[in-house]
Amino acid sequence: MTSSIEQANILVIDDEMGIREGCKRALSPQGYSVHTAADGDEGLHIIRTTKIDLALIDIMMPGISGIDLISRIHEYEPDIICIIITGYATVELAVTAIKRGAYDFLTKPFTMDDLLLIVNRGLERRHLTLETKRLQKIEEEAQRLSEEKARLEELDKAKIAFIRLITHELQAPINAISTYLDLLINEYIPPEQHKEILERSQARAKEQISLIADLLEYGRLKEIKTAGVPETIQIEDILRNCIDEFKTETKEKNLEITAEIPSNLPPVTIITDQIKSVWTNLISNAIKYTLPGGKIQIGIQEANSELKCHVRDDGIGIPEEAKERIFSDFFRAKNAKSLNIPGTGLGLAIVKQIIENSGGRIWFESVVNKGSSFYFTLPLNNSKP
Ligand code: ATP
Ligand code: MG
Secondary structure (H helix, E strand, O other): OOHHHHOOEEEEEOOOHHHHHHHHHHHHHHOOEEEEEOOHHHHHHHHHHOOOOEEEEEOOOOOOOHHHHHHHHHHHOOOOEEEEEEOOOOHHHHHHHHHOOOOEEEEOOOOHHHHHHHHHHHHHHHHHHHHHHHHHHHHHHHHHHHHHHHHHHHHHHHHHHHHHHHHHHHHHHHHHHHHHHHHHHOOOOOHHHHHHHHHHHHHHHHHHHHHHHHHHHHHHHHHOOOOOOOEEEOHHHHHHHHHHHOHHHHHHOOOEEEEEOOOOOOOEEEOHHHHHHHHHHHHHHHHHOOOOOOEEEEEEEEEOOEEEEEEEEOOOOOOHHHHHHOOOOOOOOHHHHOOOOOOOOOHHHHHHHHHHHOOOOEEEEEEOOOEEEEEEEEEOHHHOO
16 A cells, blocks of 8 residues: 555545544544544535545435535545445445446445445545546646757757858858959959949948848847837828838839828827838838839728738739748748849748737738739727726
């Protein structure tokens, strides 16, 4: 017998004092701690205040019946072994008691040996049940840890791939600039071409600055979910400013930008710099990936406790095979790259992270050579306290 069984706490619930005392006299010398109760209520009180392993319950008592008591005890602690004491044992009674969760029953009158046998068997069962549960918990924990380990390994692999990608992306412009400078220093370039080479170098330097800015923002977003303090603002004001900032570029490309903004839009609680970054990235993409003379339509609507925003263009579109990866870090579709327009492929990854951190959704529809529409939502109830 294991030590946990030897030190077991046993509760005898019986209105007959003779049975209570008899059980106590028989069980105490075995090292069990025996508690007694004269009715169901008293028994339940002891169960709530003392850690009971096994209860011997008289079936016929004033107040709560023995059968009902089993369910009440198990509601509180399902692993307490309940043994019914009964003056008459019928099959019907046995079935009811077992159905209600009794482990076994003892028919009066019973001998000390009968009592010890049934109690010891009951305690063995409890010990096994608890041991099985403990092992199950350990197994579950081991499973959880192994899943966590796999997740961390996956993350580690992704991080290494990410660093490799960043290093590559950072190297390309600086290598180009260095080559241009070598050509100039070693006087391989005729003076009339100097300006062109310097302009090319400047373009690559700008590309690198923009990549670093993207990386910084991206890192900040990944590290702290809410970088900055959310403010309750009108996002259409930010949108108007952004459109203004792109005036020169739209004019140069002869693009027509229209914005449909209803009056009386409700405010949104969001980090101002982040929503600015969302508008800037989406509008900049629409401008970059639309051919001269194209049209860009921007809109905001209020529906179902959220704001639904869109940026639509009639530009080059996104090829089918690229659609799945469009929000991935550093991904750029072939048709975009072939336009020779600089980009790092981080813009949409940043936008997605911001929108999702803000409780919204982002998606797009696109047809090659017809255009693309990017949609995002922002919940409105986040502005309520
Ligand atoms: P940057 O990080 O400078 O924004 P990027 O514009 O290439 O660079 P994303 O904004 O992340 O990167 O966009 C990823 C890719 O998705 C683009 O390279 C392009 O292939 C495609 N894409 C995004 N917006 C559009 C659009 N409006 N029309 C067509 N393709 C688009
Ligand atoms: Mg972009």
